[in-house]
Amino acid sequence: MSIDFHDQKNKKTYADRNANIAWSKDIESLLPEGKHFKCAADIGCGGGIYSKALVDAGVEKVVGVDFSKAMLEGARENCKDYETITFQQGTAYETGLQDEQFDLVLARALIHHLDDLDTCFREANRILQSKGYYIVQDRTPEDILLEGSEEHVRGYFFEKFVKLKTTEINRRHRKEKIRKALEANHFDIVQEVAFWEIRAEYLSKKRLLNDLQHRIGRSILYELDDTELDELIAYIDEKLPEDQAITEKDRWTIWIAIKQ
Numbered sequence: 001m002s003i004d005f006h007d008q009k010n011k012k013t014y015a016d017r018n019a020n021i022a023w024s025k026d027i028e029s030l031l032p033e034g035k036h037f038k039c040a041a042d043i044g045c046g047g048g049i050y051s052k053a054l055v056d057a058g059v060e061k062v063v064g065v066d067f068s069k070a071m072l073e074g075a076r077e078n079c080k081d082y083e084t085i086t087f088q089q090g091t092a093y094e095t096g097l098q099d100e101q102f103d104l105v106l107a108r109a110l111i112h113h114l115d116d117l118d119t120c121f122r123e124a125n126r127i128l129q130s131k132g133y134y135i136v137q138d139r140t141p142e143d144i145l146l147e148g149s150e151e152h153v154r155g156y157f158f159e160k161f162v163k164l165k166t167t168e169i170n171r172r173h174r175k176e177k178i179r180k181a182l183e184a185n186h187f188d189i190v191q192e193v194a195f196w197e198i199r200a201e202y203l204s205k206k207r208l209l210n211d212l213q214h215r216i217g218r219s220i221l222y223e224l225d226d227t228e229l230d231e232l233i234a235y236i237d238e239k240l241p242e243d244q245a246i247t248e249k250d251r252w253t254i255w256i257a258i259k260q
């Protein structure tokens with residue numbers, strides 16, 4: 001079973017947390033000092049968590065695009081207090097947005113759901129203004145194979161279930177492939193960096209385990225049935241110290257590219 005992004009039941013799965021403030025600070029540190037963006041597109045925006053983070057970081061206007069009506073419903077609800085964010089339905093291959101309208105395009109946690117990187121990157125190039133920035137954030141096989149720890153809880157998923165490791169490696173694009181596809185679609189890559197992002201801060205282990213139980217924002221856990229998920233939770237419960245606050249971090253790679 002894989003996650004069904006179109007199922008109403010999942011409309012809040014990518015809308016129930018806020019991006020950690022460190023995310024925008026870290027992204028800012030990878031851009032030229034004082035860089036300001038007027039208009040960004042957040043492709044595969046899910047519940048709009050990062051559309052909000054972009055506005056909080058000073059982007060004047062954001063358009064979130066997702067192929068799922070259910071996700072967009074969750075996103076509109078999540079971002080209802082943000083007047084400068086709008087949402088529209090479209091795909092990563094055909095966003096429905098106008099040519100050269102944006103000075104920033106973000107694709108966070110999107111490309112591992114896509115088979116055709118070329119068409120996705122060509123579309124991003126089309127909607128960007130000349131010298132516009134494209135930020136791609138995703139996990140490579142190297143990122144996901146790091147071992148489990150109190151901070152890198154996700155590592156335990158793959159220690160416990162080899163089938164998750166196989167699925168994950170198969171769906172993650174390799175760095176070289178991403179680089180080649182960006183260059184082939186007329187981007188200059190200015191940064192490629194490994195990056196630890198704080199995913200969430202849990203007041204107790206119980207809260208983290210509850211989050212896992214509901215598979216919130218973790219599409220890989222849809223590959224487990226309910227019994228397997230219980231086994232995974234029991235495994236993680238044993239690995240983590242008794243009740244104390246947990247800061248969960250995920251390892252990502254970020255590419256910052258500029259339209260030629």
Ligand SMILES: C[S@@+](CC[C@H](N)C(=O)[O-])C[C@H]1O[C@@H](n2cnc3c(N)ncnc32)[C@H](O)[C@@H]1O
Nearest residue numbers: 005044045046066067068071091092108109113
């Ligand atoms: C893992 S979620 C990431 C959501 C958000 N970017 C974030 O980082 O919180 C992936 C999102 O991409 C969307 N998606 C998957 N394939 C897509 C496609 N071909 N075109 C547009 N959106 C897509 C899904 O509906 C989902 O909302």
